Every structure is written in C-alpha cells, then in structure tokens.
Amino acid sequence: KRGFTVALAGNPNSGKTSMFNALTGARQHVGNYPGVTVEKKWGQVRHGQQTIEVVDLPGTYSLTAYSLEEVVARNFIIQQRPDVIIDVVDAANLERNLYLAVQFMELGAPLVIALNMIDVAEARGLQIDVAKLSQLLGVPVVPTVARGGKGMKELLDAAAQVAAERKEWKPLELSYGHDVDQALAKLVENFSGQSLAWGPLSPRWVGVKLLEGDEEVIRQVGGDPGLADKLEPLRQKLADHIAKTADDDPAGVISDGRYGYIGGVYRQAVRETRARRLELS
Ligand code: BGO
Incomplete structure (x- = not known):
C-alpha cells in the first residue's frame, strides 16, 4: 500500500x-x-x-x-x-x-x-x-x-x-486498585460487547469509561439492558465505598491509577540534573 x-x-x-x-x-x-x-x-x-x-x-x-x-x-x-x-x-x-x-x-x-x-x-x-x-x-x-x-x-x-x-489494537490494562478492578470485572461480565454503535472496543475499556461517568459511552450502552441495568447500582456502590475509604470518586481513583503508572515510568527514564534539583528546591 x-x-x-x-x-x-x-x-x-x-x-x-x-x-x-x-x-x-x-x-x-x-x-x-x-x-x-x-x-x-x-x-x-x-x-x-x-x-x-x-x-x-x-x-x-x-x-x-x-x-x-x-x-x-x-x-x-x-x-x-x-x-x-x-x-x-x-x-x-x-x-x-x-x-x-x-x-x-x-x-x-x-x-x-x-x-x-x-x-x-x-x-x-x-x-x-x-x-x-x-x-x-x-x-x-x-x-x-x-x-x-x-x-x-x-x-x-x-x-x-x-x-x-498493522497490529490488532492491544489495550493496556492498568490496575486502578482493588475496588475499581473488582467493579470493572463485574461490569465486563455483563457486557455483550455488541452494544456500542462504534463497533468493537475492549469491554474493559468501555467499563473504565462507564465508571468514569463518561456520558457519551453511558448513552451508547443504554440499549444494552444487561449492562445498563447493572451499571447504576454498581457505580453507586463503588462511588459510596470510595467516598468513604478514600474521600474520592471513581474517576479520581482511575486517574490516580494512570498517574501511578506514569510516575513509575518517569522515575526510571528521567534524571533531573543537580542544577535542576537546586532550581526546584
Ligand atoms: C510560540 N521547541 C521549542 N523550543 N519551542 C517549540 C517547539 C519545540 O520543539 N515546538 C513548538 N514550540 P504550538 P499547540 C512562541 O508561539 O505549535 C513553540 O498549542 C511565541 N509566539 O513555536 O502553537 C511554538 O498547537 C513567542 O511558541 O502548540 C509555540 O500544541 C515566544 O511552542 C509554542 C515564544 O506551539 C506552542 C513562543 C508568538
């Protein structure tokens, strides 16, 4: 080509x-x-x-x-x-x-x-x-x-x-901590995979967007009763739990998971020179 x-x-x-x-x-x-x-x-x-x-x-x-x-x-x-x-x-x-x-x-x-x-x-x-x-x-x-x-x-x-x-799309599956990971696993169980007008996307990716409260994805899965019925109670339960234990919401915890991963990569790949450290101190 x-x-x-x-x-x-x-x-x-x-x-x-x-x-x-x-x-x-x-x-x-x-x-x-x-x-x-x-x-x-x-x-x-x-x-x-x-x-x-x-x-x-x-x-x-x-x-x-x-x-x-x-x-x-x-x-x-x-x-x-x-x-x-x-x-x-x-x-x-x-x-x-x-x-x-x-x-x-x-x-x-x-x-x-x-x-x-x-x-x-x-x-x-x-x-x-x-x-x-x-x-x-x-x-x-x-x-x-x-x-x-x-x-x-x-x-x-x-x-x-x-x-x-021309590789297949291969989603990175980050851990967002035990509570979110568990809720994601439960959501994915109920996901037929056919419910998005967009065509095939990883069920776990869809699950992450649902837990983040992504309105567009939520609207799109509305036609999948298996998933839509399960989503709200599960999201509410997770949100309540995270509010109590971490004073945060699911989107915040998911974002922390990403930054945790990035922080690990950054520490291994980037050195700040002495001059830089002095500048920041
Ligand atoms: C101004 N190196 C450096 N040093 N500067 C860069 C580089 C780079 O690799 N790439 C881009 N820039 P945009 P978005 C500016 O406009 O392309 C500069 O928003 C100035 N303008 O020239 O616009 C680039 O599209 C007056 O800088 O970014 C631009 O993503 C003084 O980064 C700025 C200094 O780039 C943003 C800079 C009147």
Missing part, C-alpha cells in the same frame, strides 16, 4: 501546530469536523514512496468525554481508525503530557510518541533516556523540535513502521 493515515494528537501547547506545519508545509486544508464547529486541518506529506495523510486532532488533555474537543478527537480515532496516532508530548512537562499517551495505550490504538520540546527539557536539566522510556511504555518514542523541524524524518520512519505492522 502506497501510504497511510496519521492522526496528530496532543495537549494544547505541546507544539502540535508547529509539528503539523513542519510535516505538511503548504499542503494543508482546513474545514470542520462533521456536525460541530471544531476546526479540522489535514494535509499530506511525502515520505519515500509513500504519501502520508496527516489529520490534526483538536488539542486535548484526556480521552474521556469531558469536552467537545475530547469527544471529537476520540470519535475520530475510534471511528476512522487511523493507521497511526502521533501523540505530540511536551518533554519539559512529561508526566502531565503522558496522561494522554497512556489513554491512547489503554484504548490500544497504534501509537508513536513525538517527544517534542526536547530542547526545552534539556535546557531545564531534564535528562530523558529515550530508549528506556520507549521500552517501558512499549511505544516508539522519537525526540523532536517541531519549531525548527528537527526529528521529522525519524518520526515518519517510526510511524511508517507502525503502520506497516
């Missing part, structure tokens, strides 16, 4: 626009995502013999339906199934930016991480072991400086390789 599709994702201010411009140059188109006033930009880039279609997703912090941008980005990925997602990550704010990357990993979508603003991270005394980070996450990681166009060839090489593999 002579070409593939890349969705460009990332937090606001991660350098996504600079990356899109560096990749696509003047070959850009602008419109809206269907039915909403969220701007959609797309363009092409030649890479060797291949023409890569690059779609710029709205900047988002998460993939839960908390905002229109998040719904648009998520629906595009789930419905259009781009061959690769390039997640533009601000290396100077790595832990916070990995929160979105981990959600792509939980979805199981084919991912490449652009470790952008690596110049800023280095200037601030952060030493990121890129190979280690990539190994721990199980995702290709390519350092880039989007403003200046550095690392674009390597990034496209990595994307081309992921696209060529």
